[in-house]
Amino acid sequence: MKVMIDLCVVPLGVGVSVSEYVTACQRIFQEAGLSHQMHAYGTNVEGGWDEVFAAVKRCHEVLHEMGAPRITSSMRIGTRTDRDQSMADKVSSVEEKLSGEA
Amino acid sequence: MKVMIDLCVVPLGVGVSVSEYVTACQRIFQEAGLSHQMHAYGTNVEGGWDEVFAAVKRCHEVLHEMGAPRITSSMRIGTRTDRDQSMADKVSSVEEKLSGEA
Amino acid sequence: MKVMIDLCVVPLGVGVSVSEYVTACQRIFQEAGLSHQMHAYGTNVEGGWDEVFAAVKRCHEVLHEMGAPRITSSMRIGTRTDRDQSMADKVSSVEEKLSGEA
Amino acid sequence: MKVMIDLCVVPLGVGVSVSEYVTACQRIFQEAGLSHQMHAYGTNVEGGWDEVFAAVKRCHEVLHEMGAPRITSSMRIGTRTDRDQSMADKVSSVEEKLSGEA
Secondary structure (H helix, E strand, C coil), X not given: CEEEEEEEEEEECXXXXXXXXXXXXXXXXXXXXXXXXXXXXEEEEEEEHHHHHHHHHHHHHHHHHCCCCEEEEEEEEEEECCCCCCHHHHHHHHHHHHHHXX | CEEEEEEEEXXXXXXXXXXXXXXXXXXXXXXXCCEEEEECCEEEEEEEHHHHHHHHHHHHHHHHHCCCCEEEEEEXXXXXXXXXXXXXXXXXXXXXXXHHCC | CEEEEEEEEEEECCCCCCHHHHHHHHHHHHXXXXXXXXXXXXXXXXXXXXXXXXXXHHHHHHHHHCCCCEEEEEEEEEEECCCCCCHHHHHHHHHHHHHHCC | CEEEEEEEEEEECCCXXXXXXXXXXXXXXXXXXXXEEEECCEEEEEEEXXXXXXXXXXXXXXXXXXXXXXXXXXEEEEEECCCCCCHHHHHHHHHHHHHHCC
16 A cells, blocks of 8 residues: 655654754654655655555654654545555645636 | 644545544544543544554545545644653643743 | 634744643633633634634733743634534534544 | 734634635735735735735625524734745745755
8 A cells, every 4th residue: 555644743842943853853754765755844755655655654763863762743544546656646636727717 | 652642634525524524533542542632623642653654544435435435634743752742741841831931 | 704713822932831821812702702622732713804814913902011032823713605604513513424424 | 123923814603615705705815915925725825914814704794694504713823023934935945945955
C-alpha cells in the first residue's frame, strides 16, 4: 500500500527554535530514499506504507536522542486504491484548473 | 517507545455518513488490545509504537476493503522520554487545575 | 454556519509541562459559553463559526500573554449542511453500532 | 496578531476527486490578497489573524455552495511574539543547515 503523508514534528522542552530538528528529519527522509518535499509548515513524504512510517518513527527516535524530552507531531495520511497519484500530480491538477480560468 | 495518538480517519467516495467506518476502526483497536477512547472528532489510542501503528495501517486496509477508494486521516502523535503519562493522567491534570480555581 | 472543531494548542519555549496552558483554554471555552469536551489529546468545541473561532483566537492571545513566545496548534474543522449533528450524536452513533455487534 | 496556517480542506459526499474544490480555495486566498503556497497535501497561508480566518470561513461557505454537504478540514496554526518569520524564512533556515552539512 502506497501512502502520502504530510508531517510536522514539534519538539517540546528545547526552546522556540526548532530548525535543527526539522533538518534532522529531512536527512532521515533523504537517507531512506523517500520522495519528500518540505514546505513552510511541514513536509510531504510518499512511498510504501512501511518505509514511510519507519522514517516517521526514526524522526521521533532521533529527536529524542538529540535531547528533546517530548515530541508532538501532526500528520495527514492519504491512501487510495482507485488510482496512482504522485505529489506532483496533485499540485499540477489544481494549477491547470487555476490557469484555465484566466 | 510508547506513543499516544489521536486519529481521525476520513473515507472519501462513500457519501457523507462515515460512522460504519469509524466503528470498524474502533473494533480494530479493541482487537489489538490497545487502550483507546473515542471522542466526537477522533480517537485517542496509546501503546507501543509498533502496535499502535500496525493498528493504524489496519484501519486504512480494512476501510479500503469495505469499499472506500480513498482515505485521508489526520493524526497527532505524542512521545516523551521524561516521564510516563497515561491518557487519564493528562485529562485529570487539567481537571484538577480547573476545579482548584473555583 | 455551525461548526465542530477539535483543537490541540501547543505552546513552545515554556518547557514540557503544558497543562497550565491547556487549563487556560478550557476556561476560555467555558466563559464563552461554548459546548466543549476535553480528551487526552485535544478538546472538542462546537457552536457558531464566529463564536468558536473567536475563542480559538483568544486561546492564542492568552497563551502569549501567559509567556509563551511561540504557539503551534493543530485543529480539525467540521461543517455540514445536510443535517444537524451534535458531539454526543456522533459518539452515540458509533457506540450503537459497536454494541449491536455483540 | 500575524498567523501562519497550513490548511487541508476535504469535502465529503462529492466523490473522490476534490481538485475542483481545492482550486476554489486557492482562488479565495488569491482574491483575499493573502500570501499563500499550495503543496501536495495542503496550503500554507500567512497574514493577519482575522484576514486569514475570514478566508478559511469563506472556503467552507463556498464549498458548501458548490454542493459539498459535509466538509472536514485539518489545519495547523502558528503564531509567535518573539520574532517575525515568513514562510520563505522557515524553509531557507532548514535548507541552509542541510547544505552546510555537505
